[in-house]
Amino acid sequence: xxxxxxxxxxxxxxxxxxxxxxxxxxxxxxxxxxxxxxxxxxxxxxxxxxxxxxxxxxxxxxxxxxxxxxxxxxxxxxxxxxxxxxxxxxxxxxxxxxxxxxxxxxxxxxxxxxxxxxxxxxxxxxxxxxxxxxxxxxxxxxxxxxxxxxxxxxxxxxxxxxxxxxxxxxxxxxxxxxxxxxxxxxxxxxxxxxxxxxxxxxxxxxxxxxxxxxxxxxxxxxxxxxxxxxxxxxxxxxxxxxxxxxxxxxxxxxxxxxxxxxxxxxxxxxxxxxxxxxxxxxxxxxxxxxxxxxxxxxxxxxxxxxxxxxxxxxxxxxxxxxxxxxxxxxxxxxxxxxxxxxxxxxxxxxxxxxxxxxxxxxxxxxxxxxxxxxxxxxxxxxxxxxxxxxxxxxxxxxxxxxxxxxxxxxxxxxxxxxxxxxxxxxx
RNA sequence: GGAGGGAUGGCCGAGCGGACGAAGGCGACGGUCUUGAAAACCGUUGUGGCCGAAAGGUCACCGAGGGUUCGAAUCCCUCUCCCUCCGCCA
Numbered sequence: 313x314x315x316x317x318x319x320x321x322x323x324x325x326x327x328x329x330x331x332x333x334x335x336x337x338x339x340x341x342x343x344x345x346x347x348x349x350x351x352x353x354x355x356x357x358x359x360x361x362x363x364x365x366x367x368x369x370x371x372x373x374x375x376x377x378x379x380x381x382x383x384x385x386x387x388x389x390x391x392x393x394x395x396x397x398x399x400x401x402x403x404x405x406x407x408x409x410x411x412x413x414x415x416x417x418x419x420x421x422x423x424x425x426x427x428x429x430x431x432x433x434x435x436x437x438x439x440x441x442x443x444x445x446x447x448x449x450x451x452x453x454x455x456x457x458x459x460x461x462x463x464x465x466x467x468x469x470x471x472x473x474x475x476x477x478x479x480x481x482x483x484x485x486x487x488x489x490x491x492x493x494x495x496x497x498x499x500x501x502x503x504x505x506x507x508x509x510x511x512x513x514x515x516x517x518x519x520x521x522x523x524x525x526x527x528x529x530x531x532x533x534x535x536x537x538x539x540x541x542x543x544x545x546x547x548x549x550x551x552x553x554x555x556x557x558x559x560x561x562x563x564x565x566x567x568x569x570x571x572x573x574x575x576x577x578x579x580x581x582x583x584x585x586x587x588x589x590x591x592x593x594x595x596x597x598x599x600x601x602x603x604x605x606x607x608x609x610x611x612x613x614x615x616x617x618x619x620x621x622x623x624x625x626x627x628x629x630x631x632x633x634x635x636x637x638x639x640x641x642x643x644x645x646x647x648x649x650x651x652x653x654x655x656x657x658x659x660x661x662x663x664x665x666x667x668x669x670x671x672x673x674x675x676x677x678x679x680x681x682x683x684x685x686x687x688x689x690x691x692x693x694x695x696x697x698x699x700x701x702x703x704x705x706x707x708x709x710x711x712x713x714x715x716x717x718x719x720x721x722x723x724x725x726x727x728x729x730x731x732x733x734x735x736x737x738x739x
Numbered sequence: 740g741g742a743g744g745g746a747u748g749g750c751c752g753a754g755c756g757g758a759c760g761a762a763g764g765c766g767a768c769g770g771u772c773u774u775g776a777a778a779a780c781c782g783u784u785g786u787g788g789c790c791g792a793a794a795g796g797u798c799a800c801c802g803a804g805g806g807u808u809c810g811a812a813u814c815c816c817u818c819u820c821c822c823u824c825c826g827c828c829a
Contacts, residue, residue, distance in 0.1 A: 354789055358798045365798085368810040372757035380809090387809040558786085687768090690786080 313676040314415050319343060329418040332425060332638035339415055346408040353401040360394045413526055417673040419638045420610075420647040426637030432650075433637065438621065439630030441654050442713060452719070453657035454711040455588040458484060460719055461739055464589070475586070476578065476593045483737040487710070487723070488596065488703050490730035492571050495598045495623055499700060503619045505569035505600060510549035512572055513540040521678030522551040523644035523670070530579045533593075542575035546599035547697040551674050554603060558690045559682040565604040565612060569700065572597065589704040590662065596703040602696040603680065606672065609694035610647070613669040616698045617649050620665045623701060626726045629709050630654050632661070644670045653705065657712035662705040667698030 319326050323344060327337035367387055374380040424433045444451045458464025463484025469477040480488055499505040516534075519525040519541055524532060534541040543549055550568050559566070574597050585591040600619060604612045617633065624631045636648040645668040652661040672692035675681070681690035714722040720738035723731050 351789070354798085358789065361799090362797055364809075369758060371809055384809040391809070 313412055313673060314418065315672075315676065316343075316347060316412065319415075320347065326415070326418065330416070332419055333416055333641060334427060334639045335416065339411065343408070343411045343415065346404060346411055350401065350404045350408050353397060353404060357394060357397045357401055360390055360397065364390050364394065410526065413520065413677070416643045417641075417646050417670060419641055419645075420669070420671075422610075422635075423641060423647045424635050424637040427639040428637075429640045431637040432640055433635045435633045435635050435649070437630070437632040438625065439628065441630050442656060444656060447717065449717045451656040451712055451715060453588065454655070454708045455658075457657065457711050457715055457719065457721065458589075461721065461737055463487070463737060473593070476591065478589055478592060483731075483734055484707075486731060486734070487727070487737070488707055490727045491703060491706060491710075492596065492598060493730050494727055495700060496569060496571055498623060498626075499569040499598070499600060499619065503567070503569075503600075503622075505567045508546075508550065508553070508568045508570040510543075510546065510553075510570055510572065512543050512575075514543065514549060514552065515539070516541060518548055518552040518555070518678075521555055522548040522674055523677060524548060527643060531576050533575045533577060543572055544576050545574050545597060545697075546570040546572040547601060550599065550601035550697070551680075551695060552678050554680045554693075555678040557680060559603070559680070559693065561605065561682050561685040564682060564693065565602050565608065568601045570599050570601070572599070588658065588708065590658075590708060592704060598700050598703075600667075600698045600700040603682075603693045604696065605682070606691070606694050609669050609671060609696060612694075613647065613649070613667060613696055616696055616700075617651070617667050620651055620667065620698060620700050624651070624653070624664075627706075627710070627724045629713060631664075636666075642666070642668060644668070644673045646671045646673070651701075653709040655705075655708050655712045657715070658708070662708060664701045664705045664709065665699040667696070669694065669696045671695075 314326065319340060323340055326340045330337040330339065364387055367383055367390075371380060371383050371387070374383070424431065426432065442451075452460075454464070455466070459466065461484070463481055465479040465481055469479045472479075496507055500507050513535065516525065516539060519532065524544060528544075532541055532544055549572070550570055553568065554566075574595050576593060576595075578591060578593060581591060589595075600616055602609075602612050602616065621631070621633075631651055631653050634650045634652060636642075636645075636650060641648055648666060648668040650663050651665040651667070653664050655662050671694050674695045675692040680693050680695070682693050683690050710724060711721055714724065716722065716736075718738075720736050723735055723737065728735055
């Protein structure tokens with residue numbers, strides 16, 4: 313959510329932000345019009361309430377019966393007016409808040425300007441892509457390797473839950489578990505994160521707080537009976553950990569990491585990436601999350617990118633870091649880096665991590681503030697989120713990059729302690 | 740799922756229709772005193788909105804949402820959460 317004062321003060325800046333995102337800037341003017349109506353009504357209601365409060369206090373002290381009745385009758389009228397205005401105000405306020413929730417974040421000045429993903433900028437790359445031609449064989453895609461090795465079963469996944477569901481089996485399931493354990497260990501022991509195990513379902517308000525609702529309702533699963541919503545990412549739970557709290561500045565920065573499954577309906581991606589495990593309705597992810605002071609959030613973003621990179625370097629997987637341009641930027645984000653891995657089998661770059669500084673966008677929605685050490689008014693924190701890392705795509709990259717000519721897959725060295733002695737996955 | 744009890748400021752806790760944004764205590768902060776500290780004493784100590792250049796004014800918030808009333812922390816209704824007992828269950 314954006315600061316309404318900023319929108320009032322610099323509407324053109326907000327309109328420009330929407331244009332940069334390829335969104336319609338008219339939303340800004342709708343918000344401003346509602347804000348104006350809201351304040352007009354507020355002033356009128358409050359003036360009447362002030363009068364009622366004043367006269368009611370008088371009535372309490374009055375002895376003269378007739379004069380008293382007269383005042384009560386007058387206030388009864390005022391009460392009716394107040395009730396009418398309050399109803400109008402409630403409606404305008406609801407509309408105002410709703411509109412405000414549809415406004416995306418303002419891109420940071422360092423976010424590259426561009427229309428769509430073609431304008432994203434590769435900021436650096438690490439590692440050498442393996443030369444399969446020199447080794448004399450064609451790398452196979454994971455959707456062939458997995459079933460061949462009996463570690464991946466698409467048919468039975470579909471049988472249980474429909475398309476876009478799959479089963480990991482044997483060494484495949486174990487490899488994913490090894491990755492989760494190993495990543496959590498690195499983040500908690502070396503990168504200073506506190507591990508969190510959250511509920512996998514949350515109240516609707518948590519999704520509003522994190523920015524998924526109202527705009528992305530299509531992509532979420534929810535339980536109608538209890539109105540509980542399945543996490544599309546652990547970010548939703550982590551954002552709301554400190555909802556409605558005023559933190560001490562000395563507590564900041566707070567760094568959390570959580571492993572959770574993530575659930576997405578993928579309605580909007582129907583027909584895209586249907587092969588393999590790249591885009592499922594359910595996937596696992598280890599998520600990093602930080603609450604920082606505003607002054608240090610951009611530094612924290614770079615640090616967090618480093619934490620994700622450290623994992624890929626340890627896994628010896630070649631990757632590149634991409635700065636997402638304004639036209640491709642996520643709704644809540646001011647600045648985002650994606651980390652992409654090369655998948656030689658299916659021949660494409662895979663996004664295994666998306667790391668964003670959303671500044672105070674989520675903090676405003678979820679009301680997360682901190683008290684400056686020197687005293688003074690509470691201020692909104694900045695929050696950052698980043699995958700560290702997403703499992704299916706990491707699995708794809710490992711399977712396809714570590715495959716051998718005979719169809720077996722080597723287990724990356726750092727994972728071997730977690731694999732119970734398995735060094736090579738073979739039939 | 741059934742029966743009963745509860746939810747008040749950073750914490751504890753009073754208030755149960757009229758000057759209550761809320762007694763009292765604790766904690767925290769500032770001051771007096773002291774070589775320093777403690778004790779004692781004095782003072783300060785919530786959040787948000789609206790109007791205003793500011794000073795200040797005003798509104799709202801006593802779990803949440805409705806309602807009754809001239810007036811609600813206090814009365815009524817609905818919901819949520821917590822506690823105790825019973826039932827059921829990984």
